[in-house]
Structure formats: structure tokens, C-alpha cells
Amino acid sequence: MTPQPKTLVQIFKWPAIVTGLSLAGLVLALLIEGPADIATALAVGAPVIVIAWALLQK
Amino acid sequence: MRSGTIRGWAFVHKWTSLISTAFLLMLCITGLPLIFHDEIDAALNPEEWQAANPEGPRLTLDEILDIALANRSGEVPVYMSFDTERPVVNVTTAPSATASVSEMHFASFDVTSGDLVPPAAKGETVMDFILRLHTDMFLELPGTLFLGFMGLLLVAAIVSGVVLYAPFMRKLNFGVLRTEQSSRVKWLDYHNLLGIVATGWLLVVGLTGVINTLEAPILDAWRDTAxxxxxxxxxxxxxxxxxxxxxxxxxxxxxxxxxxxxxxxxxxxxxxxxxxxxxxxxxxxxxxxxxxxxxxxxxxxxxxxxxxxxMPWFVQALSLSRPLHFGDYGGLLLKLIWALLDIATIIILGTGLYLWVAKKQTGSVKSARPVAAKSA
Structure with missing residues (x-):
């Protein structure tokens, strides 16, 4: 059975979340210092985490 | 999306990418060691220097300037900067105030004695070469502006890539990598996944890179207005x-x-x-x-x-563009992530090039088939 075509919201939901996290991390890393650096760096690295997840799925 | 619209965006994506790929690859490869510039310097040049009189009186800035100029006969002072961790003042001199960066001479002085602080010389020549290649390809302002134009093409390639992502993913789940199918399908999935998740970071690095290339015109505009x-x-x-x-x-x-x-x-x-x-x-x-x-x-x-x-907003934007482009503002973990995203970008560029070549070869085979059938 052919899968139903996805809507734009379905297609861009996860990319938008990853992009939002990444951009928030980039800006927050400029504004705050200290232990929060780790959290902001991980937010910037959201794309890397998703790529690792996709590689583990295959 | 109508097929004509898709073809239009595909045209933009193909040509903005093809024109800029070689230069973007160069920028990504040279950018990788630049992310770790401080760490490489520190590793190659372990700190052994001590101030001559750590508790003693400090020389005045005028005295330091006189010493610096005495060491560089015929030159004029260009910049003076201040070490935040050591009692050291850096003086940049040049044959004239308007000299290019390559003509400038940088020296550091112990403010407790006026002695020269030995430069962190190991690896400096290589890092300077990489930095010049990355910022202007040794072509001064024309080279810088050319790379800025390549940055604009990158932004156009990213935007068109995001638009094209939708028709490709209509029947696929997010993050799918069809590795069991043909090489072309497999690398298309890698290209799409890496490109879409890195969009935010790529746009920021691309746009801030473009702003950095406009440093000279921005500073001219600041002097002429403010x-x-x-x-x-x-x-x-x-x-x-x-x-x-x-x-x-x-x-x-x-x-x-x-x-x-x-x-x-x-x-x-x-x-x-x-x-x-x-x-x-x-x-x-x-x-x-x-x-x-x-x-x-x-x-x-x-x-x-x-x-x-x-400072007006456009100079403030320039100030913020430097850290946002080089990723050297949030500690070592951020630098490591910056490097991984840089490598992801190299893969995006490489797979993009591969997909273009593979598509061209498929097109040649298809167009050759009817001719071969006819002659048979």
C-alpha cells in the first residue's frame, strides 16, 4: 500500500525543532557563561545528535 | 508544489552549489584547524615565560610604545592591545598606518621590564597561511569580497535546498537512510538529512561569514557616519x-x-x-x-x-559575527561540535557533487539508449 503523502507540517516538524534548538544554543552561548556552556553547546549540537540517531536506526 | 516551481528551485540549488562548492570546501577544510587555533598554539608552544619583575612597578604605555618603535625603525604604531592574563602589552607596527595586514609586525612586551616576550612561533606560519587562505586567498580585499559572494551563494543553496526537501520527503519518514538501495539513493538521503538538520547552523555561519567579509566597507561607513x-x-x-x-x-x-x-x-x-x-x-x-x-x-x-x-548597529553586527562564525566563544565542547558540523558540511558538499555527477551519468545513459536501439 502506498503511504499517504505527508503535509508540510509533518515534513518540517523535526527539522524546525532541531533548527530552533540549534539557533537558541548559538545565541544563549553568547549571552551566558559557566556550567550552562555545556547545555548551550549540546543545543547547538542537536543536528549531530539527530544524525547519530539516524545512523543507529539504519 | 507545481513541477515548474520545483524545477526553478532545483535550478537555483544546482547552480549556486556548483559555482561555490570548490570554494566552500576550501573554507570548510581551512576552517577546521582555525576552530582549534588557541589549542593548537598552546600545544605547540607550552607556556614557560615569566614576567621579569612580577611584583615590580609597571612601565607606562608611552614607554612601551617608545621601546616598540625603537625596535622597528621607520615604522609607525598601528594598534596596541592588552593581554588579559599576563602583564603583557602587544604593539602592532607597520611601514604606514594604512599598510595591509601582511605588512604589519606584531610584538609583545613585558610591562614590568620592557623586554620582548618570545612569540608563540611554532606552527604560526602554517596557521597564518591557513587564516589568509580562509579570509582572502592572499588577494586582499578583492579575495575577501569574492569569498563573501560565495557565502551568499551558499545561503541561496541552503534556502533552495530547504524548499526542495519537501517534495523529496513527501512519502518518507524524517531521518530515513535507505542504505540498502542504490548508491545514489543512499547518498541522496545522507545529503538531505545532513543538510536539513544543519540548516540553522549553516545559515548562521554562512551569513556571519558574509558579514565578516564586509569588515572594510563597514568600518569605512562607520568612520564616514558616526x-x-x-x-x-x-x-x-x-x-x-x-x-x-x-x-x-x-x-x-x-x-x-x-x-x-x-x-x-x-x-x-x-x-x-x-x-x-x-x-x-x-x-x-x-x-x-x-x-x-x-x-x-x-x-x-x-x-x-x-x-x-x-557603535552603530552595523558595527555591532560585525562584532557579533566573528564569534558566531568561528565558534570560539563557548568552550571546548562547542568547538568540538563546531568541528563535527564543519565535517557534516564537507559531507553535504561532497554528496551534492556526487549526486550531480551521478545524475549526469544517468542522463547520458538514458539519452544514448534510443540511439543505440535505433542502430541495432
Whole structure:
């Protein structure tokens, strides 16, 4: 059975979340210092985490 | 999306990518060691230097400047900056105030003795070569602006890539990698996944890179607008000889910016000043303001102050663009993630090129088939 075509919201939901996290991390890393650096760096690295997840799925 | 619209975006994506790929690959590869510039310097040049008289009195800035100029006969001071961790002042000199970066000479001095601080020489030549390749390909301003144009093409390729992502993913789940199918399908999935998740970071690095390439025009615009009232009656090629005490100028400037930290001094005639003034730059003391620089202008002949000058938005954008482009502002973990995203970008560029070649080969085979069938 052919899968139903996805809507734009379905297609861009996860990319938008990853992009939002990444951009928030980039800006927050400029504004705050200290232990929060780790959290902001991980937010910037959201794309890397998703790529690792996709590689583990295959 | 209509097929004509898709073809239009595909045309934009193909050509903006093809034109810029070679240069973007060069920027990604040279950018990788630049992310770890500080760590590479520290590893190659372990710190052994000690101040001559750590508890002793400090030389004045005028005395340091005299020593620096005595070491560089015939040159003029261009910039003076201040080490934040050691009692060290850095003096940049050049044959003239308007000399290019490659003609400038950088030296560091112990403010407790006036002695030269040995430069972190190991690896410096290689890193300087990489930096020049990355910023202007040894072509000065034309090279910088050309790379800025490549950055704009990158932005167009990213935007068109995001638009094209939708028709490709209509029947696929997010993150799917069809590795069991043909090479072309497999690398298309890698290209799409890496490209879409790195979009935000790529746009920021691309756009800030473009802004960085506009440094010279931005500083020209700043001098012509924000400092217009200080443009003096000197002839167009005349630069004032600095005779006013630098120490007095810096001490006065400190009173104008009591809650800020001294960063550097630009001498008359340089990109960061007018032809008549010491421009004494301070930065904010909090994480949010430490990258925003603000100068106090002091007449280099009379010592008269023109007060604190807030930077216009376009210079502030330039100040913020540097860390956002190089990723050197959030600790080692951020640098490592920056490097991984840089490598992801190299893969995106490589797979993009592979997909174009594979598609061309498929097209050639298809167009050759009818001819072969006819002749058979």
C-alpha cells in the first residue's frame, strides 16, 4: 500500500525543532557563561545528535 | 508544489552549489584547524615565560610604545592591545598606518621590564597561511569580497535546498537512510538529512561569514557616519603625528567608560580610527556585552577628548559575527561540535557533487539508449 503523502507540517516538524534548538544554543552561548556552556553547546549540537540517531536506526 | 516551481528551485540549488562548492570546501577544510587555533598554539608552544619583575612597578604605555618603535625603525604604531592574563602589552607596527595586514609586525612586551616576550612561533606560519587562505586567498580585499559572494551563494543553496526537501520527503519518514538501495539513493538521503538538520547552523555561519567579509566597507561607513563630526581639516592623505601622551589619553578614556574593560588602541590613520585620533576601545564586562566594542576618541595631538562613541548597529553586527562564525566563544565542547558540523558540511558538499555527477551519468545513459536501439 502506498503511504499517504505527508503535509508540510509533518515534513518540517523535526527539522524546525532541531533548527530552533540549534539557533537558541548559538545565541544563549553568547549571552551566558559557566556550567550552562555545556547545555548551550549540546543545543547547538542537536543536528549531530539527530544524525547519530539516524545512523543507529539504519 | 507545481513541477515548474520545483524545477526553478532545483535550478537555483544546482547552480549556486556548483559555482561555490570548490570554494566552500576550501573554507570548510581551512576552517577546521582555525576552530582549534588557541589549542593548537598552546600545544605547540607550552607556556614557560615569566614576567621579569612580577611584583615590580609597571612601565607606562608611552614607554612601551617608545621601546616598540625603537625596535622597528621607520615604522609607525598601528594598534596596541592588552593581554588579559599576563602583564603583557602587544604593539602592532607597520611601514604606514594604512599598510595591509601582511605588512604589519606584531610584538609583545613585558610591562614590568620592557623586554620582548618570545612569540608563540611554532606552527604560526602554517596557521597564518591557513587564516589568509580562509579570509582572502592572499588577494586582499578583492579575495575577501569574492569569498563573501560565495557565502551568499551558499545561503541561496541552503534556502533552495530547504524548499526542495519537501517534495523529496513527501512519502518518507524524517531521518530515513535507505542504505540498502542504490548508491545514489543512499547518498541522496545522507545529503538531505545532513543538510536539513544543519540548516540553522549553516545559515548562521554562512551569513556571519558574509558579514565578516564586509569588515572594510563597514568600518569605512562607520568612520564616514558616526565619526563624521570628527573628520578634520587635514589634507586627504595626511595623518596626524601622535604627540599627545598615550597614557594620559587611556587614563582619561577609562574615566569615560568606568564599567567597561580596555581592549585595544587604534592609532591615527588606521581602519579603526580617524586620521587625527587615538581610538581607545573598551568592551562590556558581562557575557552579553563583552563582544560589543565602544571607543573613546582622543585627539592624538592636543589630547582633547571627544567622549564615548556608541557603535552603530552595523558595527555591532560585525562584532557579533566573528564569534558566531568561528565558534570560539563557548568552550571546548562547542568547538568540538563546531568541528563535527564543519565535517557534516564537507559531507553535504561532497554528496551534492556526487549526486550531480551521478545524475549526469544517468542522463547520458538514458539519452544514448534510443540511439543505440535505433542502430541495432
Amino acid at each position: 565619526l563624521a563630526d570628527l573628520i578634520d581639516d587635514l589634507a586627504s592623505d595626511e595623518i596626524a603625528t601622535a604627540t599627545a601622551s598615550l597614557d594620559a589619553a587611556v587614563n582619561h578614556a577609562r574615566t569615560q567608560a568606568p564599567d567597561m574593560e580596555l581592549q585595544f588602541v587604534a592609532f591615527p590613520g588606521t581602519d579603526f580610527s580617524t586620521r587625527r585620533h587615538y581610538a581607545i576601545f573598551f568592551h562590556g564586562a558581562s557575557p552579553a556585552t563583552e563582544r560589543i566594542i565602544t571607543p573613546v576618541l582622543v585627539d592624538a595631538t592636543s589630547g582633547a577628548s571627544s567622549g564615548l562613541r556608541d
